[in-house]
Amino acid sequence: MFSRRTGWDLAPNRLTLLLEERRRSGAPILDLTESNPTAVWLDVPGDEIRAAISLPGSLLYAPDPMGLPSARAAVAARYGIDPGRIVLTASTSEAYSWLFKLLCDPGDEVLAPTPSYPLCEYLAMLESVVVRPYPLGWDGSWHIELGALEAAIRPTTRAVLVVHPNNPTGAFLKREELRALDAICARHDLAIVSDEVFHEYGLADDDRRAGMVALESGVLSFSMSGLSKQAGLPQLKCGWIVVGGPEEVRSKALERLEMIADTYLSVATPVQVGLARLLELADSIRASIRSRLAKNRASLSRALSAAPSVQLLDSEGGWYAVLRVPAIRSEEEWALELLGSQGVLVQPGYFFDFATGGILVLSLLCREDVFTDGALRIARSASGL
Ligand SMILES: Cc1ncc(COP(=O)(O)O)c(C=O)c1O
Known part of the structure; x- marks a missing residue:
């Protein structure tokens, strides 16, 4: 059945x-x-949040698959990038599921860090994608065991997931690690899917730290975040994907993501209309x-x-x-x-x-x-x- x-179980x-x-x-x-x-x-600021989701236009239904232009522009402005590289989703969890649909056929594999938060595995399982772990090592701070990561790659591997910073260890990806990861992904034709929901909660500045992966990686890459953690507003159900990497493959990824997004049209209008204000309140x-x-x-x-x-x-x-x-x-x-x-x-x-x-x-x-x-x-x- x-x-x-x-x-x-x-x-x-x-x-x-x-x-x-x-x-x-x-x-x-x-x-x-x-x-x-x-x-x-x-x-x-409860009153201001309520006002932001009640702006004129919030009851009009005129969906745009990738997100309303004003909402995509609001996210893009935070990162100083072209709104054409942003796809809105209802949450980061949904962003994962869309990226698994984009990158993987049933039975394909993605590599995911351990330790890390367990939801990834369920999100992959629901897309019939297999998660193969790669280890993070601890020697007073956490780092990716790059040799073990590369050894875990198989012909069916499609992407490497990073959680930047990791939940629960709090470790950020370092620029040098990203360079090495890029080289591995380029060698094996893999994409990087980077979960950056906690990126704005660093404890101290650190020049070794990578910024947004989709802006710094040389391979097809996706950085995900959303209001849930970035604004402490999970109930509003709005997340986003920033697409990065070489222009040609990036455009193809965006075309296909648009089709996936069009199939669901899942982001509610009030939060999209209010997004610019909500990001200020964040x-x-x-x-x-x-x-x-x-x-x-x-x-x-x-x-x-x-x-x-x-x-x-x-x-x-x-x-x-x-x-x-x-x-x-x-x-x-x-x-x-x-x-x-x-x-x-x-x-x-x-x-x-x-x-x-x-x-x-x-x-x-x-x-x-x-x-x-x-x-x-x-x-x-x-x-x-
Ligand atoms: C690392 C990480 N990514 C994503 C999520 C889910 O975020 P969202 O509410 O946007 O689906 C969580 C939730 O705890 C998380 O810890």
């Missing part, structure tokens, strides 16, 4: 079961996995998100001074904190113990395919009172170890 693509894991039980019993939960910006009491929302991330990272670091066995890994940016905890129990047991005895919900590292074990991931976007309390409880739980 159903496709093999959707033949998932949907049985809840032990952490989900414990969470449901605590919710049912009304026991308090400090959710340090919360990364929905609309659920963490951020200071956002600056202040990002400032409020950055301040939240910095305060929570500082309070985590303070709390962990009482628990020297737990290490907060250095990060270059993004919304997450990665903790290395003593390997006295599995990651799942750590998460179960923290939820069961402290009421603190964290994500075990295996959700993100960390190779080493002993990793927990926290969202730094949480409300500050919730986060500080949770961080102190994690420290208390690990202090005697």
